[in-house]
Amino acid sequence: PPVSPFPRPDVHPLPSGTHLLFSQNGRIEHIPLEGYDMKPDQAKTVLHLPGKLIVGVAYDCVEKMVYWTEISPSSINKANLQGGETIPVIESGVTSPEGIAVDHLGRTIFWTDSITDQIEVASMDGSQRRVIINSDLVNPRAIIADPPNGNLYWADWDRDAPKIETSYMDGTNRRVLVKDNLSLPNGLTYEPQSSLLCWADAGTKILECMNPGRGDRRKMTEGIQYPFGMTAYGKNVYYTDWDRLALVAVDTHVGRETSEFLPLKRTKIYGIATAYAQCLAGQNYCAVN
Amino acid sequence: NALTGTPGDCRPCPCPDRTSCSAIVQTGEVVCTNCPAGRTGVRCQKCxxxxxxxxxxxxxxxxxxxxxxxxxxxxxxxxxxxxxxxxxxxxxxxxxxxxxxxxxxxxxxxxxxxxxxxxxxKSCSCSASGTSGPVTQCHPRTGHCHCLPHVTGRDCGRCEVGFFHLQPGLGCRRCDCSPVGSSS
CATH class of the missing domain: 2.10.25.10 (Laminin)
Incomplete structure (x- = not known):
C-alpha cells in the first residue's frame, strides 16, 4: 500500500517561494531556489512512496499540487504539497507513462506513454481522457505545455529517428521542430518569458535551445554527461543527470553550467519540475471556454 | 516513539545496514528512509x-x-x-x-x-507464391519458410533443380525436357 498520508517525520510540506521538485525512485524531493541559486542545505523530501519508481514530475501552480507518472506498476497520481494523501488520477490503460505536463489554465494534464506510443490528455481528476497523438511515436518521453500560447512540445528519443515536435493542445497542427543532429533528447523544457525551448541530449551530450517561432538553434553547453529530466526558471535551465547523480544548473544567457547539486541519496534522478511561488500571468482559450 | 514513556520506546530500525527509518504517527508503520544503494521500498526489500x-x-x-x-x-x-x-x-x-x-x-x-x-x-519475408503457410512463419534460427512442393530457397522463392513455373498454392512443375535434345 502507498505510504501516506503525511505529514510524516521524514517528509516536509513545501515552504513558500520557488523550488525545484525532482524524483528519486519513490521520493519527490525539493530544493529551494534563491534567485537562481539552489540552496542545498535546505533540500528536503516532500513525498515518500517507498518502492515506487516515479519518472515524470509536473507542478500545478493553481492548486499547488504535484503530478507524477510512475511505472511498474504504472499510474498517474497527484498530491498536495502542503500535506495530503496521494490522489490517483489515471489508474488503468497506461503502460509506461513517462513525461507529464500540466496546463494550469485549461486545467488539463498531458502525458506520453512509451509503450502505447501515444500522447493523451485528461482533466486534472483523470476524467475526459482522450488520445491526441497516436502515430509516428517510438520512444516519446518529455512533454511540455505552453498554455498561454496553446502549444505542446515533446521529444521522442527513437534511436533511428529522434525528433522534437510541437502541436496545438488538441494535437492538431503537428510539426517536427528538430530532427537533425539529435540522438537521445531526454530532457526538454520551455521558458515562457524568453520563448526559449531547450533540450538536453544524452547521446550528443549537448544542451541546446531555440526559439520555436524563429528556429534559431543555439548550443548552450557541450560535453554534458547523461541528462534525463529538465526544467526552466528564468534565465536558467536545470537538468537531472543519471551519471553525475546530480541536478545541474545552466545559465542560458552565458551558455554554461553555473552550479550543481548532489542529493544525499546517491541514486538516479528522474523527473524535475519548477514549483513556482505564483502562477505566471496569462490565459488561453481553454480557460475561457 | 520516545514520548510514550516506557522502556523500549526506541527500537532499532528494521532496515538493512543500520540505516535510518521513521514511524508514521497515525498508523505506527515504520518506513526505511535511507535504503542501501540499489535498493528501495518500505523495508528496502525491492531492487x-x-x-x-x-x-x-x-x-x-x-x-x-x-x-x-x-x-x-x-x-x-x-x-x-x-x-x-x-x-x-x-x-x-x-x-x-x-x-x-x-x-x-x-x-x-x-x-x-x-x-x-x-x-x-530479420523478418521471415517468405515468398508469397512459394510458401505453403503464412508468409510470416519461418524457422526461428535458420529462417527457412514452409515451402510448397518442389519449391526451395530460404524464403521459398525459387523452384528446385528440374522444376519450373512457380505457381501460388501449387508449387513448381517438373521440367519436361526431351532426354535427347537437352544438354543437362
Whole structure:
C-alpha cells in the first residue's frame, strides 16, 4: 500500500517561494531556489512512496499540487504539497507513462506513454481522457505545455529517428521542430518569458535551445554527461543527470553550467519540475471556454 | 516513539545496514528512509530500476540485487526494462522476445544472443507464391519458410533443380525436357 498520508517525520510540506521538485525512485524531493541559486542545505523530501519508481514530475501552480507518472506498476497520481494523501488520477490503460505536463489554465494534464506510443490528455481528476497523438511515436518521453500560447512540445528519443515536435493542445497542427543532429533528447523544457525551448541530449551530450517561432538553434553547453529530466526558471535551465547523480544548473544567457547539486541519496534522478511561488500571468482559450 | 514513556520506546530500525527509518504517527508503520544503494521500498526489500532480486528473501531464498540480463536487447536509455523481482525483461527490442529477450519474435529469425550482429532478428519475408503457410512463419534460427512442393530457397522463392513455373498454392512443375535434345 502507498505510504501516506503525511505529514510524516521524514517528509516536509513545501515552504513558500520557488523550488525545484525532482524524483528519486519513490521520493519527490525539493530544493529551494534563491534567485537562481539552489540552496542545498535546505533540500528536503516532500513525498515518500517507498518502492515506487516515479519518472515524470509536473507542478500545478493553481492548486499547488504535484503530478507524477510512475511505472511498474504504472499510474498517474497527484498530491498536495502542503500535506495530503496521494490522489490517483489515471489508474488503468497506461503502460509506461513517462513525461507529464500540466496546463494550469485549461486545467488539463498531458502525458506520453512509451509503450502505447501515444500522447493523451485528461482533466486534472483523470476524467475526459482522450488520445491526441497516436502515430509516428517510438520512444516519446518529455512533454511540455505552453498554455498561454496553446502549444505542446515533446521529444521522442527513437534511436533511428529522434525528433522534437510541437502541436496545438488538441494535437492538431503537428510539426517536427528538430530532427537533425539529435540522438537521445531526454530532457526538454520551455521558458515562457524568453520563448526559449531547450533540450538536453544524452547521446550528443549537448544542451541546446531555440526559439520555436524563429528556429534559431543555439548550443548552450557541450560535453554534458547523461541528462534525463529538465526544467526552466528564468534565465536558467536545470537538468537531472543519471551519471553525475546530480541536478545541474545552466545559465542560458552565458551558455554554461553555473552550479550543481548532489542529493544525499546517491541514486538516479528522474523527473524535475519548477514549483513556482505564483502562477505566471496569462490565459488561453481553454480557460475561457 | 520516545514520548510514550516506557522502556523500549526506541527500537532499532528494521532496515538493512543500520540505516535510518521513521514511524508514521497515525498508523505506527515504520518506513526505511535511507535504503542501501540499489535498493528501495518500505523495508528496502525491492531492487531499483534495471536490477532484480529479492534481498530480504520475501518470496524464497534471499537474492541480492543484480543487474537484469536482457542479452543487450533492451535500451539503456529506457526506464522500467525489467521486473524488479524476477528480472523478466519487459521492453525487448530488435524483434526479440522472451524473459531474457533471448529469441526472435514470430515472423523473425536469427540469433537474438549474437552481440556482434547489427540486426539480430530479420523478418521471415517468405515468398508469397512459394510458401505453403503464412508468409510470416519461418524457422526461428535458420529462417527457412514452409515451402510448397518442389519449391526451395530460404524464403521459398525459387523452384528446385528440374522444376519450373512457380505457381501460388501449387508449387513448381517438373521440367519436361526431351532426354535427347537437352544438354543437362
Amino acid at each position: 531499483e530500476d534495471g536490477y532484480h532480486g529479492d534481498p530480504l528473501g520475501q518470496s524464497g531464498p534471499a537474492r541480492p540485487c543484480t543487474r537484469c540480463d536482457c542479452h543487450g536487447n533492451v535500451d539503456a536509455n529506457a526506464v522500467g526494462t525489467c521486473d524488479h523481482l524476477t528480472g523478466r525483461c519487459l521492453k525487448c527490442l530488435g524483434h526479440t522476445e522472451g524473459d531474457r529477450c533471448e529469441r526472435c519474435k514470430q515472423g523473425f529469425y536469427g540469433d537474438a544472443l549474437n552481440h556482434t550482429m547489427h540486426q539480430k532478428c
